[in-house]
Amino acid sequence: MTRRVVVLTDRTQVPDGRSLRDVLAAAADGGLTTVLLREVDLPDDERAKIADHARTCGLEVIAAHRAVPGCSGVHLPADASLPEVATRWGRSCHDRADLLRAAADGAWWATLSPYATTQSKPGYGPPLPASAFAQAPLPVFALGGITPANAAAARAAGAWGVGVMGAVMRAPDPSAVVAALLQAAG
Structure with missing residues (x-):
């Protein structure tokens, strides 16, 4: 992942009248x-x-939890075993110990959450x-509660980039939100 902003999908947060495909196209238009393709409840052919x-x-596509043909990497849960085939991969982390384990295991990147209070996972x-x-x-x-208003602060705190789900999935204009995130996160 070469850019400082990655969007995580969650079709359940997409407003009525719009599809996940619409949001992805708009996000690409925004830069x-x-x-990171989540939708882990869907069958592999749908993903x-x-x-x-x-x-x-x-868009470059990273698949969550398990590989999807044609994707450039896989993002694993914190407690998942390593991929069986050589691929670029990252891991979800929730503290420094998780980060150290991910690095020792050879992860290419990690998400660290929660950065802020998040509407996507209330109470998390x-x-x-x-x-x-x-x-x-x-x-x-940095993942969790990321918006254009706090993306720069996350980078200033030391995050290489930001991961965003709800702010883009729920946005009336995903393109504008992505553009603002890219501006803020560098």
Whole structure:
């Protein structure tokens, strides 16, 4: 992942009258280059169709939890075993010990959450102190409660980039939100 903003999908947060495909196309129009495809409850063939659509929008696709054909990497839960095949991969982390384990296991990146209170997971937290993002042993994306208003602060705290779900999935104009996030996160 070469850009400082990655969007995580969650079709359940997309407003009525719009589809996840619509949101992905709009996010790409706003400058997004990488999407982390969650939707782990869907069968693999459905996830592959979403990934195919995202790639037609020009997006690099990272698959959550398990590989999807054509994706450029996989993002694993904190307690997951390592991938069985050579691929770029990252891990969800929730404290420094998780980050150290991810780095020791050879992860290419990690998400660290929660950065802030999040509407996507009410009651999840409490938010980590800003110092949790400093001096990470690998590139870390701050995740949880990220908006254009706090993305720059997350980067200033030491996050390599930001991971965003709800602020983009629920947005009336995902393109504008992505553009604002890219502006804020550098």
